[in-house]
Amino acid sequence: MLLFWAATAFLAPLATAAEPADSNIAGAVADLDRFEGQLSSGSTVSKSTANRTLKLLKLTRQRLDGSDHKADPSWTEANARYEALVAQLKAVLDGSAKVQSAPQSSASGATTSPPATTAPSTGETMISQQRVRIKKLKRDIESLSQTTDQNGAMPFQDGDYVARLEQRDAYFTEQLAKYDQFAADPDVEAAAGALQVLRNMIAFGKDHAAKELAALGDVQARLKAMDNAFPRVPQTPAYPYPGNAVPEWVASLAEVRKTSVEQYKELAEIKKRAYLPNNPGTVTQGAPYDAQDVRRLEHGYADNVRQIDSELTTFSTNIDAQVASNIGSVEAFEALDPTTEKGQYRLLGGNAEEDLPKMLKEHRWVAAVAMAFDKMLKREQLAAHKQVFERYNAALEALEATRAAALENVRMPEPDSDDDDLLEIARDTLARPDYEVGEVKRLVINAGLRHLEKETSETEFDDVDVSLSGTITLKGTETTYFYEWDEFQVATAEAMGDKFVIFYSTLKKYSRGGPTTPLNKWIIAQRIESLPILEKNIGE
Numbered sequence: 001m002l003l004f005w006a007a008t009a010f011l012a013p014l015a016t017a018a019e020p021a022d023s024n025i026a027g028a029v030a031d032l033d034r035f036e037g038q039l040s041s042g043s044t045v046s047k048s049t050a051n052r053t054l055k056l057l058k059l060t061r062q063r064l065d066g067s068d069h070k071a072d073p074s075w076t077e078a079n080a081r082y083e084a085l086v087a088q089l090k091a092v093l094d095g096s097a098k099v100q101s102a103p104q105s106s107a108s109g110a111t112t113s114p115p116a117t118t119a120p121s122t123g124e125t126m127i128s129q130q131r132v133r134i135k136k137l138k139r140d141i142e143s144l145s146q147t148t149d150q151n152g153a154m155p156f157q158d159g160d161y162v163a164r165l166e167q168r169d170a171y172f173t174e175q176l177a178k179y180d181q182f183a184a185d186p187d188v189e190a191a192a193g194a195l196q197v198l199r200n201m202i203a204f205g206k207d208h209a210a211k212e213l214a215a216l217g218d219v220q221a222r223l224k225a226m227d228n229a230f231p232r233v234p235q236t237p238a239y240p241y242p243g244n245a246v247p248e249w250v251a252s253l254a255e256v257r258k259t260s261v262e263q264y265k266e267l268a269e270i271k272k273r274a275y276l277p278n279n280p281g282t283v284t285q286g287a288p289y290d291a292q293d294v295r296r297l298e299h300g301y302a303d304n305v306r307q308i309d310s311e312l313t314t315f316s317t318n319i320d321a322q323v324a325s326n327i328g329s330v331e332a333f334e335a336l337d338p339t340t341e342k343g344q345y346r347l348l349g350g351n352a353e354e355d356l357p358k359m360l361k362e363h364r365w366v367a368a369v370a371m372a373f374d375k376m377l378k379r380e381q382l383a384a385h386k387q388v389f390e391r392y393n394a395a396l397e398a399l400e401a402t403r404a405a406a407l408e409n410v411r412m413p414e415p416d417s418d419d420d421d422l423l424e425i426a427r428d429t430l431a432r433p434d435y436e437v438g439e440v441k442r443l444v445i446n447a448g449l450r451h452l453e454k455e456t457s458e459t460e461f462d463d464v465d466v467s468l469s470g471t472i473t474l475k476g477t478e479t480t481y482f483y484e485w486d487e488f489q490v491a492t493a494e495a496m497g498d499k500f501v502i503f504y505s506t507l508k509k510y511s512r513g514g515p516t517t518p519l520n521k522w523i524i525a526q527r528i529e530s531l532p533i534l535e536k537n538i539g540e
Contacts, residue, residue, distance in 0.1 A: 018077055021069035028067075028078045031060040035085060048184025050092040055189065056196065057086060126182050134182075137175050138191040144168055145198045148205070156205035157213055157275035165202050172198070212273050219274045223289040226263055226297060231256040233307050236315060239322070240362065241369045250376045253308050260304040267298050312377070319370045320381060323388055326363035330388070333360065333395045338406035347406040348531050357399055364392035410533045411540055412502065413491050417448040426490045429507055429522045437503075438494040442538050446504070447489035454483045456514075484512040487525070493538040500538060502530040 020026035035053055039045055060082055069075050126134070148165065155161045172195050179188045216222075234252045237245035270276075271294050281287030333356070337343040346352065367389040374382035422445055430437045459478040466472050487508040493500050506526040510517050 018072070018074035020074045020078075021072040022067055024063045024067040025069065025072070025074050025078055028060045028063040028082065029074075031057070031063070032078065032081045032085065035060075036081070039085075039088075045089075045092055046183065047093055050089040051184055052189045052192065054086065054089050054093075056193065057082070057089075126179075126185060126187075130179070130182075131187060134179055134185075134187045134191055137172065138187070138194050141172050141191065141194040141198055145194065145201060148198070148201050153205045153208040154212075154273070154275040155277075156202075156209035158277070162202070162206060162209075165205075169195075169199060169202060209275075216270065216274055219270055219276070220289055222266075222270065223293060223297070224283070226266070227283065227289075227293070230297070230300060231259045231304065233304055233311070236311050240365065246369050247372050247376060250312075250373065253312065257305055257308045260301040260308075264298060264301040264305075267294055267301070270294060271298070315373070316377075316379070319366070319373055322366050323370050323385055326366055327388060329359055329363050330391050330395050333399075333402075334391070336402065336406075338402055339409045344406045344410055344531055347403050348410070353403070357396065360392055360396050360399070364389060364396065367392060407532060407534060408537075410502070410531050411537055412442060412444055412493060412533070413446040415444040415446065417445040417488070419445065419449070422449060422488055423490075425522050426488075426505070426507060429524060430490075430492065430505065435524055435527075437492075438496060441493040441495065441500060441535070443490055443492045445488060446491045447506075449486060449488045451486050452484070456481050456483070481514045482512050483510065483514070483517070485510040491530075493533055500533050500535055502533050504528045504530055 020029055035057065039053070064075065064079055064082060067075055144165075176188075176191055176195060179185070179191075182188045183192075233256055234249055237249050271291070276289060276291045276294060278290045278292055279287055283289055283293060332346070336346055338347060347356065367385055370385040371382060371389060373379070374385055423443065426443060426445070427440070429435075430440060430443075457478055457480045485508050487506060489504060489506045492503050492505065494503055504527070505524050507522050508525040509522045510519050513519060
């Protein structure tokens with residue numbers, strides 16, 4: 001099957017005054033130009049030549065009949081030329097007309113036109129060896145035509161490819177010329193027809209390649225520019241998403257994705273229309289871009305799109321999860337009761353003065369980042385994230401007032417004991433310089449006296465014995481310590497700079513203990529900083 005045979009008409013020169021309205025008319029005009037040129041050379045036309053030309057004109061007839069523009073002047077003109085040429089050739093066959101040879105000069109210098117006669121048939125018959133060769137020639141021509149057809153028109157963009165085909169055409173023409181005396185022979189006519197098909201293919205291929213190259217421009221330069229400017233997918237920003245990192249990242253992703261899609265489409269056009277045979281070497285080694293490079297770039301652009309879509313999906317999942325996970329902080333704040341000890345510890349205890357607003361602001365920032373992301377991608381989560389963001393705003397606005405309310409409600413714990421001896425012991429112990437306790441504004445016993453005991457053991461291994469069976473035996477000394485002590489706890493309101501803070505101190509007196517245990521004297525075993533308290537509330 002000849003894939004681009006019908007399109008060869010675009011290549012023929014136009015002999016009609018009117019521009020051909022379609023490719024069929026153009027092909028017919030090309031045929032007529034060629035045949036009329038062959039018959040107007042001035043030589044006598046034999047019946048065999050006329051017969052062969054009539055057979056070839058059947059294709060011209062098919063072209064004209066296949067046109068959709070039979071009312072166009074170009075079709076009318078071409079059809080008239082066809083009818084006239086067919087009539088002339090048929091007249092040659094039936095002897096009613098003759099094609100004149102070139103006029104000759106007489107001895108007197110006047111030109112005369114003697115009657116032309118049809119060249120008589122030589123009556124020669126090919127020998128079997130000649131027939132074998134002409135049939136093989138036809139097969140060779142058809143084989144090349146089939147290969148050329150299978151290759152398509154794209155390889156004609158390669159000048160070397162065209163040169164090889166034209167060399168083969170010249171060779172076939174030379175071989176066919178050896179059978180001119182047998183022009184009317186069916187095998188010779190078949191070979192001539194096959195050669196004409198090949199020539200039409202070559203002509204079409206060259207014309208098609210010229211048009212494609214003109215449309216594509218410098219493909220190598222285009223591919224090099226695409227390769228050098230290949231867009232890279234930017235790295236996904238990580239928490240805490242500083243500044244405009246996320247919006248800039250999304251904008252960059254959009255640009256890279258757009259470029260990748262556009263370049264992928266451009267590559268598809270190049271891949272479809274440009275001849276880029278695979279070649280040894282790589283572009284970095286100086287080799288021209290080939291089909292493998294096109295596939296490499298295609299895969300790169302496709303990977304860009306897949307990676308971008310995947311990273312956007314992953315980031316969407318992660319940012320939604322972060323907002324959902326953080327929501328507990330604002331919910332916990334909203335549930336705080338500044339009149340309760342638990343609420344007071346959350347609002348005032350430890351580093352709450354710094355940590356709580358810092359946490360709320362960080363979590364609000366994540367919600368703000370999520371909102372910016374939602375807007376750029378037109379996500380439906382925007383409304384929910386905006387509500388969360390506004391809750392953080394409200395919490396931060398209420399934070400100082402809530403902390404003030406909590407501080408207003410802080411009180412010293414209720415005394416568990418009023419034992420004067422214990423109070424004196426506590427004051428004396430806290431006053432020791434090595435404990436560096438500040439000014440005590442008030443002291444209460446919040447946990448009364450109790451007597452406690454405990455036992456501990458420690459083992460020191462000094463030998464290892466391994467038996468023949470592999471049993472490992474450790475040898476050493478085990479020491480047991482017995483501890484016995486009295487303890488109670490006091491709460492104190494102490495000055496710290498310009499504020500007052502409640503401390504809890506556990507006092508112990510050991511009567512038995514380990515080698516480093518201080519015995520028979522009161523010590524501060526544990527001291528914990530609790531809540532700030534207003535000076536006016538210390539005595540309440």
